Amino acid sequence: MGRIREDQTIAAISTPLGPGGIGIVRMSGPKSLPILEKLFRPSASSWTPISHKLCHGYIVSPEANCIVDEVLAVYMKAPRTYTREDVVEIQCHAGYAVLNQILDLCIKFGARPAEPGEFTRRAFLNGRIDLVQAEAVADLSRAEALGLSRISAGAVTGRLSERIESVRQELAGCLAALEVAIDYPEEDAEIMDQARLNEILEEKIIRPLKALLDAFERTRIHRSGAAVMIAGRPNVGKSSLLNTLSCRDKAIVTDIPGTTRDIIEARIEIGGVCVTLLDTAGVRSEPDPIEAMGIEKIRELAPSCQLFLWLIDVSSPLRGSDRAVLNMLASHRQMPVIVVFNKIDKITEKEADTISKLRHDLAKISPASLDWPYCLISAKQQTGISRLLELIRQNLLGKEETLPEVAPNTRQKEIMEKCLHLAEQALDALKAGLSPEIPALDIRQALDYLGEITGETATEDILEQIFSRFCLGK
Ligand SMILES: Nc1nc2c(ncn2[C@@H]2O[C@H](COP(=O)(O)OP(=O)(O)OP(=O)(O)O)[C@@H](O)[C@H]2O)c(=O)[nH]1
Ligand SMILES: [Mg+2]
Structure with a gap:
């Protein structure tokens, strides 16, 4: 432009x-x-x-x-x-x-x-508006889930800018004090209240910056969304679960094992986070050539997923193909798994007995599975779904119930990290009793960086990058 x-x-x-x-x-x-x-x-x-x-x-x-x-x-x-x-x-x-x-x-x-x-x-x-508010406008225009819309609304109204402005003012105050000390070196001790400067740097600059960076981490998933993969052997009810969770008839469901070959996606909101559910081909130990291609797609996508739902059919014993699923999960060891026991409507004997037997058998294949959270559902009759959703929420968001009032986006966070580093460096220099020119240099640089966040010192390139992401008409 x-x-x-x-x-x-x-x-x-x-x-x-x-x-x-x-x-x-x-x-x-x-x-x-x-x-x-x-x-x-x-x-x-x-x-x-x-x-x-x-x-x-x-x-x-x-x-x-x-x-x-x-x-x-x-x-x-x-x-x-x-x-x-x-x-x-x-x-x-x-x-x-x-x-x-x-x-x-x-x-x-x-x-x-x-x-x-x-x-x-x-x-x-x-x-x-400043640049922080402008970026929030873009996010608000695009937000699919509640979390991102809340964070962006906080920034649109200027609350994030206020926090940044307060840090900026404190930095400017520190710089002014240091500059006086540079200009009148002989009166150094009286003019520059060293302890006060340290305190301002620690309490009014470093601490708020750390809080904002922490808020970024806590809201990361709200910005990026999460991918949750439904995996299991053929015919366990993966596509039925995708349809139930997304309240749509998205994937074909039949009683013929091997119905789904491609990956099928549905977007839903869980705990304010935009979650992409991925229904996958059933994994078996000896797949036909088309199934093998489906399994290859799973392998490609699995590393970019945040969570696996491992579906087990409670109406039949574990098989070699369940082990094949486990082997696949094991190759992504860090990935969290929720074990979902499906088709509980088909259990005739005592539910608890069936589940404990299945868990016992699973543990024989993988002792780690005993640590994975599990739940009992019927994808077909739509029972146990709220418990499953709660487990997914807990897994993605931890115990955290509330969103921070304000949080920076990725661009702002990267600049804040640089500011934090400079402020800490300035504090170290002051504590080490170095001459005031040295911390002043860091603080001046930090001030320039903060200006890039709000737009005061943003270059044409930065503006171009930000505004080209907008929708037409906004
Ligand atoms: N009784 C009962 N049947 C179910 C349940 N969930 C799925 N089914 C049935 O199980 C069969 C297979 O369901 P799908 O959802 O197609 O299973 P899938 O895991 O996607 O199967 P593939 O795509 O072949 O791997 C269908 O006949 C479903 O109606 C359930 O909770 N209870
Ligand atoms: Mg299917």
């Missing part, structure tokens, strides 16, 4: 394309209102646009002399707008043809198509 010419008016479709209830075309820039006046015919006989007030009417195509759609239009006068420029939004029906005709009309009358993220970029350049 080249440099933004503030005099240009930009337009874009701001809602996803595809059939839907409402679609929005948005414009920002000085010509927004004049353009609206050319294509909008209000339903009331007279109309004076009032800022921030919705108005009912029609979009008309002067060329074709026809009505394009019945709409609600709103004009928002600068600076109380998303971009701090004049903004117009036209709410129409969401059909692709309607949205495109309205966008074309906006462009015909003087707007140009917006580039991805350009509205938010203008909001940033016009000082309405």
Whole structure:
């Protein structure tokens, strides 16, 4: 994206394309209102646009002399707008043809198509939001699960920026004190209260940075999501479980062993985390050539999964193919496993006896299996599912129930790590009684880094990278 010419008016479709209830075309820039006046015919006989007030009417195509759609239009006068420029939004029906005709009309009358993220970029350049808030806008627009949306909402409202600003101010204070000490070396001892500086570095800079880095770790899975693989010998009910967990009829289920060959994915939310479930081909010791290809796919994907659900059919004894599954799991030794005993609706004798016998047999193949959590379900009759979901949640999130109030994203975290390192280095230098130039150098550098987070010292390259990730129309 080249440099933004503030005099240009930009337009874009701001809602996803595809059939839907409402679609929005948005414009920002000085010509927004004049353009609206050319294509909008209000339903009331007279109309004076009032800022921030919705108005009912029609979009008309002067060329074709026809009505394009019945709409609600709103004009928002600068600076109380998303971009701090004049903004117009036209709410129409969401059909692709309607949205495109309205966008074309906006462009015909003087707007140009917006580039991805350009509205938010203008909001940033016009000082309405900082870079941390802009990045959170992108995350919020994309968040599929509750966790990421909560963290991003905290950042959009500026709470993360406040924490960073507070660290920045403390760093600036330390730097000022050190600079005085550099300028008046002979009065060093009186001017620079060394103990106070150490305390500020420790308590107001290092500690909050560590807390933010810790919050990043605790929310990592909310950002990246998790992949959970359902594995087991043929016909144990893997596809049935995928369908039950995703509440959809996604995978084919039959009583013929070897039904699933490819990997089938379904996305669900567990504990606020976006989880990709992977239904796989049944593993057996002597697979046919197509099954062998399916098993190869499992091997390829397994290392990128966070958790295995190992399905066991309780209505029949363990077989050689269960051992083949175990061998496959064993090759990813660090990977956590939950043993899922399926088809409990088919048990005729005492449930507890059957399970303890099966666990005993499993332990003979692998003593480690006794440490794995297990649960009893019927994928077909949908019983025991909430317990299984709870086990998955615990496994992915640990005991943690609450999300941190704010957390940095990966880019911000990497910069914070550098700042932390510099602050610790400065503290060591102060404690070692080195001359104040040395810690001052570190602190100045840390300040520059923090500016990259909020955008004050971000280069064009960094901005380009961030805004190009945005959706069109945002
Ligand atoms: N009674 C009972 N039958 C089940 C249960 N879960 C699955 N089944 C049946 O078991 C058979 C196999 O189910 P699938 O879900 O296709 O099993 P799979 O593990 O995906 O099988 P492959 O794809 O061949 O490896 C079907 O007839 C299902 O209806 C259950 O909890 N109880
Ligand atoms: Mg299957």
